[in-house]
Amino acid sequence: GNGARDRLRIAIQKSGRLAEPARALLNACGLSWRESRDRLFCYGESLPVDLLLVRDDDIPGLIRDGVCDLGVVGRNVLLEQDIALRSEGGTTAFREWRALGFGGCRLALAVPEGWAWQSPAQLGSTRIATSYPAILRQWLDGQGIAAEVVELSGSVEIAPRLGQADAICDLVSSGATLAANQLKPVMTLLESEAVLAGPAAENFGQLWDDARGELAELLLRRLDGVLRMRHSKLLMFQASREAIPSLLPLLPDAEAPTVMQVDGGDALALQALCHGAVTWQRLEELKRAGARGLLVLPVEGMLA
Ligand code: ATP
Ligand code: MG
Structure with a gap:
Protein backbone atom coordinates (compact mmCIF):
# COMPACT_ATOMS: atom_id res chain seq x y z
CA GLY A 1 0.00 0.00 0.00
CA ASN A 2 0.88 3.67 -0.04
CA GLY A 3 0.92 4.14 3.72
CA ALA A 4 -1.92 5.37 5.88
CA ARG A 5 -4.84 7.05 4.15
CA ASP A 6 -7.98 8.58 5.54
CA ARG A 7 -9.98 8.28 2.32
CA LEU A 8 -11.14 5.13 0.54
CA ARG A 9 -10.43 4.99 -3.20
CA ILE A 10 -12.53 2.87 -5.54
CA ALA A 11 -11.67 2.24 -9.21
CA ILE A 12 -14.57 1.96 -11.65
CA GLN A 13 -14.80 1.80 -15.43
CA LYS A 14 -14.64 5.25 -17.03
CA SER A 15 -16.93 4.36 -19.92
CA GLY A 16 -18.42 1.11 -21.09
CA ARG A 17 -20.90 -1.46 -19.89
CA LEU A 18 -20.10 -1.25 -16.18
CA ALA A 19 -19.58 2.51 -15.86
CA GLU A 20 -23.13 3.72 -15.29
CA PRO A 21 -24.43 0.80 -13.21
CA ALA A 22 -21.36 0.99 -10.96
CA ARG A 23 -21.89 4.69 -10.24
CA ALA A 24 -25.63 4.20 -9.76
CA LEU A 25 -25.01 1.41 -7.24
CA LEU A 26 -22.47 3.41 -5.23
CA ASN A 27 -24.80 6.37 -5.42
CA ALA A 28 -27.61 4.24 -4.00
CA CYS A 29 -25.23 3.54 -1.08
CA GLY A 30 -25.33 7.25 -0.28
CA LEU A 31 -22.09 8.28 -2.00
CA SER A 32 -21.87 11.49 -4.00
CA TRP A 33 -18.92 13.15 -5.70
CA ARG A 34 -17.48 16.26 -7.25
CA GLU A 35 -15.89 15.45 -10.60
CA SER A 36 -12.45 16.72 -11.58
CA ARG A 37 -12.12 18.68 -14.82
CA ASP A 38 -10.34 15.82 -16.62
CA ARG A 39 -13.12 13.41 -15.53
CA LEU A 40 -10.62 10.89 -14.18
CA PHE A 41 -11.16 11.47 -10.50
CA CYS A 42 -14.33 11.99 -8.45
CA TYR A 43 -13.88 13.51 -5.02
CA GLY A 44 -16.26 12.04 -2.45
CA GLU A 45 -18.47 14.68 -0.84
CA SER A 46 -20.95 12.81 1.36
CA LEU A 47 -18.25 10.43 2.62
CA PRO A 48 -14.48 10.30 2.15
CA VAL A 49 -14.81 7.75 -0.66
CA ASP A 50 -13.24 8.80 -3.98
CA LEU A 51 -13.58 7.25 -7.42
CA LEU A 52 -10.89 6.72 -10.00
CA LEU A 53 -12.29 6.35 -13.54
CA VAL A 54 -10.16 3.95 -15.57
CA ARG A 55 -10.21 1.17 -18.18
CA ASP A 56 -11.62 -1.99 -16.70
CA ASP A 57 -8.46 -3.98 -17.52
CA ASP A 58 -6.42 -1.67 -15.27
CA ILE A 59 -8.57 -2.22 -12.18
CA PRO A 60 -6.95 -5.41 -10.79
CA GLY A 61 -3.45 -3.92 -11.20
CA LEU A 62 -4.45 -0.69 -9.46
CA ILE A 63 -5.74 -2.72 -6.52
CA ARG A 64 -2.65 -4.89 -6.42
CA ASP A 65 -0.36 -1.86 -6.45
CA GLY A 66 -2.38 -0.23 -3.68
CA VAL A 67 -3.25 2.78 -5.85
CA CYS A 68 -6.91 1.91 -5.29
CA ASP A 69 -8.42 0.06 -2.37
CA LEU A 70 -11.41 -1.50 -4.10
CA GLY A 71 -12.79 -1.72 -7.62
CA VAL A 72 -15.89 -2.62 -9.61
CA VAL A 73 -14.91 -4.99 -12.40
CA GLY A 74 -16.17 -8.06 -14.24
CA ARG A 75 -15.35 -11.40 -12.62
CA ASN A 76 -13.90 -12.40 -16.01
CA VAL A 77 -11.24 -9.64 -15.88
CA LEU A 78 -10.44 -10.23 -12.22
CA LEU A 79 -10.06 -13.99 -12.61
CA GLU A 80 -8.00 -13.68 -15.80
CA GLN A 81 -5.47 -11.44 -14.11
CA ASP A 82 -5.49 -13.48 -10.92
CA ILE A 83 -4.70 -16.71 -12.78
CA ALA A 84 -2.03 -14.94 -14.86
CA LEU A 85 -0.34 -13.65 -11.69
CA ARG A 86 -0.47 -17.04 -10.00
CA SER A 87 0.97 -18.76 -13.05
CA GLU A 88 3.95 -16.43 -12.70
CA GLY A 89 4.42 -17.76 -9.18
CA GLY A 90 2.43 -15.19 -7.24
CA THR A 91 -0.19 -15.97 -4.60
CA THR A 92 -3.87 -15.04 -4.92
CA ALA A 93 -3.88 -11.26 -4.79
CA PHE A 94 -7.60 -10.54 -5.14
CA ARG A 95 -10.87 -11.34 -3.56
CA GLU A 96 -14.43 -10.87 -4.74
CA TRP A 97 -16.02 -9.08 -1.81
CA ARG A 98 -19.49 -9.00 -3.34
CA ALA A 99 -21.22 -10.04 -6.56
CA LEU A 100 -23.14 -6.98 -7.73
CA GLY A 101 -25.92 -8.37 -9.92
CA PHE A 102 -25.24 -6.44 -13.13
CA GLY A 103 -22.94 -6.90 -16.15
CA GLY A 104 -24.00 -10.52 -16.42
CA GLU A 193 -21.03 -10.46 -13.49
CA ALA A 194 -19.67 -7.25 -12.03
CA VAL A 195 -18.06 -7.72 -8.62
CA LEU A 196 -16.69 -5.53 -5.86
CA ALA A 197 -13.04 -6.52 -6.01
CA GLY A 198 -10.37 -5.90 -3.42
CA PRO A 199 -7.24 -7.42 -1.98
CA ALA A 200 -7.53 -10.94 -0.60
CA ALA A 201 -8.21 -10.96 3.16
CA GLU A 202 -10.67 -12.24 5.75
CA ASN A 203 -11.90 -8.77 6.63
CA PHE A 204 -11.05 -5.15 5.95
CA GLY A 205 -9.47 -4.71 9.36
CA GLN A 206 -6.67 -7.03 8.23
CA LEU A 207 -5.98 -4.83 5.22
CA TRP A 208 -6.06 -1.32 6.61
CA ASP A 209 -5.61 -0.04 10.12
CA ASP A 210 -6.39 3.56 9.11
CA ALA A 211 -9.83 5.05 8.33
CA ARG A 212 -10.26 2.89 5.24
CA GLY A 213 -11.16 -0.25 7.18
CA GLU A 214 -14.24 1.30 8.75
CA LEU A 215 -15.22 3.10 5.55
CA ALA A 216 -15.07 -0.15 3.60
CA GLU A 217 -17.14 -1.93 6.24
CA LEU A 218 -19.73 0.85 6.19
CA LEU A 219 -19.87 0.65 2.40
CA LEU A 220 -20.29 -3.13 2.47
CA ARG A 221 -23.17 -2.92 4.96
CA ARG A 222 -24.96 -0.36 2.81
CA LEU A 223 -24.24 -2.38 -0.31
CA ASP A 224 -25.82 -5.46 1.23
CA GLY A 225 -28.90 -3.41 2.07
CA VAL A 226 -29.13 -2.00 -1.46
CA LEU A 227 -28.58 -5.38 -3.11
CA ARG A 228 -31.25 -7.00 -0.94
CA MET A 229 -33.83 -4.29 -1.36
CA ARG A 230 -33.41 -4.21 -5.16
CA HIS A 231 -35.53 -7.35 -5.19
CA SER A 232 -37.67 -6.52 -2.19
CA LYS A 233 -41.17 -5.10 -2.08
CA LEU A 234 -43.40 -4.20 0.82
CA LEU A 235 -46.75 -5.88 0.35
CA MET A 236 -49.81 -4.57 2.23
CA PHE A 237 -53.36 -5.90 2.20
CA GLN A 238 -56.38 -6.69 4.31
CA ALA A 239 -57.98 -10.06 4.88
CA SER A 240 -60.35 -11.82 7.23
CA ARG A 241 -58.89 -13.93 10.04
CA GLU A 242 -60.12 -17.13 8.34
CA ALA A 243 -58.25 -16.35 5.11
CA ILE A 244 -54.83 -16.09 6.81
CA PRO A 245 -53.96 -19.82 6.69
CA SER A 246 -54.41 -19.89 2.90
CA LEU A 247 -52.63 -16.55 2.38
CA LEU A 248 -49.41 -17.21 4.29
CA PRO A 249 -48.24 -20.08 2.04
CA LEU A 250 -48.38 -17.63 -0.87
CA LEU A 251 -45.72 -15.55 0.87
CA PRO A 252 -42.85 -18.03 1.29
CA ASP A 253 -40.21 -15.34 0.68
CA ALA A 254 -41.69 -12.86 3.17
CA GLU A 255 -40.17 -12.00 6.50
CA ALA A 256 -42.60 -12.67 9.38
CA PRO A 257 -45.59 -10.56 8.29
CA THR A 258 -46.93 -7.90 10.60
CA VAL A 259 -50.61 -8.52 11.33
CA MET A 260 -52.72 -5.70 12.72
CA GLN A 261 -56.30 -5.65 13.88
CA VAL A 262 -58.51 -3.24 11.95
CA ASP A 263 -60.89 -1.34 14.27
CA GLY A 264 -64.28 -2.79 14.94
CA GLY A 265 -64.39 -5.68 12.49
CA ASP A 266 -63.04 -9.09 11.84
CA ALA A 267 -60.64 -7.77 9.16
CA LEU A 268 -56.89 -7.81 9.68
CA ALA A 269 -54.28 -5.64 7.95
CA LEU A 270 -51.13 -7.43 6.87
CA GLN A 271 -47.75 -6.06 5.98
CA ALA A 272 -45.02 -8.29 4.59
CA LEU A 273 -41.56 -7.59 3.21
CA CYS A 274 -41.13 -9.92 0.22
CA HIS A 275 -37.67 -10.70 -1.10
CA GLY A 276 -38.81 -12.45 -4.29
CA ALA A 277 -40.56 -11.08 -7.36
CA VAL A 278 -44.05 -9.76 -6.65
CA THR A 279 -45.70 -10.49 -9.99
CA TRP A 280 -49.23 -9.82 -11.18
CA GLN A 281 -49.85 -13.53 -11.05
CA ARG A 282 -48.92 -13.61 -7.39
CA LEU A 283 -51.18 -10.69 -6.62
CA GLU A 284 -54.06 -12.43 -8.38
CA GLU A 285 -53.47 -15.62 -6.37
CA LEU A 286 -53.45 -13.60 -3.15
CA LYS A 287 -56.69 -11.94 -4.18
CA ARG A 288 -58.34 -15.30 -4.89
CA ALA A 289 -57.18 -16.48 -1.47
CA GLY A 290 -59.01 -13.57 0.16
CA ALA A 291 -56.60 -10.60 0.15
CA ARG A 292 -58.24 -7.21 -0.37
CA GLY A 293 -56.81 -3.77 -1.13
CA LEU A 294 -53.42 -5.09 -2.19
CA LEU A 295 -50.64 -2.51 -2.26
CA VAL A 296 -47.10 -3.14 -3.51
CA LEU A 297 -44.52 -0.59 -2.38
CA PRO A 298 -40.88 -0.22 -3.43
CA VAL A 299 -38.39 -0.25 -0.56
CA GLU A 300 -36.11 2.77 -0.41
CA GLY A 301 -33.90 1.87 2.47
CA MET A 302 -33.20 -1.09 4.70
CA LEU A 303 -30.95 -1.52 7.69
CA ALA A 304 -31.03 -4.90 9.36
P1 ATP B 1 -12.55 -0.59 -21.35
O1 ATP B 1 -12.43 0.55 -22.28
O2 ATP B 1 -12.87 -0.14 -19.96
O3 ATP B 1 -11.38 -1.55 -21.39
P2 ATP B 1 -14.06 -2.84 -22.45
O4 ATP B 1 -14.37 -2.67 -23.90
O5 ATP B 1 -12.94 -3.73 -22.05
O6 ATP B 1 -13.86 -1.39 -21.83
P3 ATP B 1 -16.87 -3.42 -21.93
O7 ATP B 1 -17.20 -3.91 -23.30
O8 ATP B 1 -17.50 -2.16 -21.47
O9 ATP B 1 -15.30 -3.37 -21.65
O10 ATP B 1 -17.25 -4.61 -20.93
C1 ATP B 1 -16.97 -4.51 -19.57
C2 ATP B 1 -17.45 -5.78 -18.89
O11 ATP B 1 -18.85 -5.94 -19.10
C3 ATP B 1 -16.87 -7.09 -19.39
O12 ATP B 1 -15.58 -7.34 -18.89
C4 ATP B 1 -17.88 -8.08 -18.86
O13 ATP B 1 -17.62 -8.38 -17.49
C5 ATP B 1 -19.20 -7.31 -18.93
N1 ATP B 1 -20.09 -7.75 -20.04
C6 ATP B 1 -21.41 -8.00 -19.94
N2 ATP B 1 -21.95 -8.38 -21.11
C7 ATP B 1 -20.96 -8.39 -21.99
C8 ATP B 1 -20.88 -8.69 -23.40
N3 ATP B 1 -21.93 -9.09 -24.08
N4 ATP B 1 -19.69 -8.55 -24.00
C9 ATP B 1 -18.63 -8.12 -23.32
N5 ATP B 1 -18.63 -7.84 -21.99
C10 ATP B 1 -19.78 -7.97 -21.33
MG1 MG C 1 -11.28 -3.49 -21.19
Missing part, protein backbone atom coordinates in the same frame (compact mmCIF):
# COMPACT_ATOMS: atom_id res chain seq x y z
CA CYS A 105 -22.40 -12.57 -19.21
CA ARG A 106 -20.57 -15.84 -19.66
CA LEU A 107 -17.19 -16.77 -21.03
CA ALA A 108 -18.01 -19.41 -23.59
CA LEU A 109 -16.26 -21.63 -26.03
CA ALA A 110 -17.75 -21.32 -29.52
CA VAL A 111 -17.13 -23.33 -32.65
CA PRO A 112 -18.22 -22.91 -36.28
CA GLU A 113 -21.92 -23.74 -36.77
CA GLY A 114 -20.97 -26.58 -39.13
CA TRP A 115 -19.09 -28.54 -36.45
CA ALA A 116 -20.81 -31.62 -35.07
CA TRP A 117 -20.01 -30.94 -31.42
CA GLN A 118 -19.64 -33.92 -29.11
CA SER A 119 -17.05 -33.24 -26.43
CA PRO A 120 -14.14 -30.98 -25.49
CA ALA A 121 -11.76 -33.74 -26.65
CA GLN A 122 -12.48 -32.53 -30.22
CA LEU A 123 -10.48 -29.39 -29.44
CA GLY A 124 -7.21 -31.32 -29.40
CA SER A 125 -4.63 -29.72 -31.74
CA THR A 126 -6.98 -26.87 -32.73
CA ARG A 127 -6.21 -23.15 -32.41
CA ILE A 128 -8.54 -21.21 -30.09
CA ALA A 129 -8.63 -17.41 -30.22
CA THR A 130 -9.38 -15.50 -27.00
CA SER A 131 -8.76 -12.37 -24.94
CA TYR A 132 -8.77 -14.62 -21.85
CA PRO A 133 -5.68 -16.78 -22.39
CA ALA A 134 -5.09 -17.57 -18.71
CA ILE A 135 -8.64 -18.78 -18.00
CA LEU A 136 -8.71 -20.75 -21.25
CA ARG A 137 -5.28 -22.30 -20.68
CA GLN A 138 -6.24 -23.35 -17.16
CA TRP A 139 -9.45 -24.93 -18.42
CA LEU A 140 -7.70 -26.75 -21.28
CA ASP A 141 -5.03 -28.06 -18.90
CA GLY A 142 -7.76 -29.26 -16.53
CA GLN A 143 -9.39 -31.17 -19.38
CA GLY A 144 -6.06 -32.51 -20.58
CA ILE A 145 -6.49 -30.92 -24.00
CA ALA A 146 -3.49 -29.84 -26.04
CA ALA A 147 -4.85 -26.90 -28.05
CA GLU A 148 -3.05 -23.77 -29.14
CA VAL A 149 -4.22 -20.55 -27.46
CA VAL A 150 -4.16 -17.59 -29.84
CA GLU A 151 -4.30 -14.38 -27.81
CA LEU A 152 -6.20 -11.51 -29.45
CA SER A 153 -7.10 -8.23 -27.78
CA GLY A 154 -10.30 -7.68 -29.77
CA SER A 155 -12.54 -8.88 -32.61
CA VAL A 156 -12.10 -12.44 -31.43
CA GLU A 157 -15.32 -13.56 -33.11
CA ILE A 158 -14.04 -12.97 -36.64
CA ALA A 159 -10.80 -14.94 -36.07
CA PRO A 160 -12.18 -18.22 -37.50
CA ARG A 161 -13.36 -16.49 -40.68
CA LEU A 162 -9.96 -14.84 -41.05
CA GLY A 163 -8.27 -18.19 -40.68
CA GLN A 164 -6.48 -17.15 -37.46
CA ALA A 165 -8.15 -19.83 -35.35
CA ASP A 166 -10.51 -22.82 -35.50
CA ALA A 167 -12.63 -21.92 -32.46
CA ILE A 168 -12.96 -19.04 -30.02
CA CYS A 169 -13.41 -18.42 -26.30
CA ASP A 170 -15.22 -15.13 -25.74
CA LEU A 171 -17.80 -13.29 -23.64
CA VAL A 172 -21.39 -13.92 -24.64
CA SER A 173 -24.57 -12.33 -23.41
CA SER A 174 -27.31 -12.73 -26.02
CA GLY A 175 -25.35 -14.85 -28.48
CA ALA A 176 -26.27 -12.52 -31.37
CA THR A 177 -22.63 -11.67 -32.15
CA LEU A 178 -21.73 -15.35 -32.32
CA ALA A 179 -24.65 -16.12 -34.63
CA ALA A 180 -23.72 -13.20 -36.87
CA ASN A 181 -20.31 -14.83 -37.28
CA GLN A 182 -21.65 -18.34 -37.91
CA LEU A 183 -20.45 -19.59 -34.54
CA LYS A 184 -22.30 -21.51 -31.85
CA PRO A 185 -21.54 -21.65 -28.11
CA VAL A 186 -20.79 -25.18 -26.91
CA MET A 187 -19.33 -24.84 -23.40
CA THR A 188 -19.45 -22.25 -20.61
CA LEU A 189 -16.09 -21.73 -18.90
CA LEU A 190 -17.24 -18.99 -16.51
CA GLU A 191 -20.47 -17.30 -15.41
CA SER A 192 -19.57 -13.66 -14.91
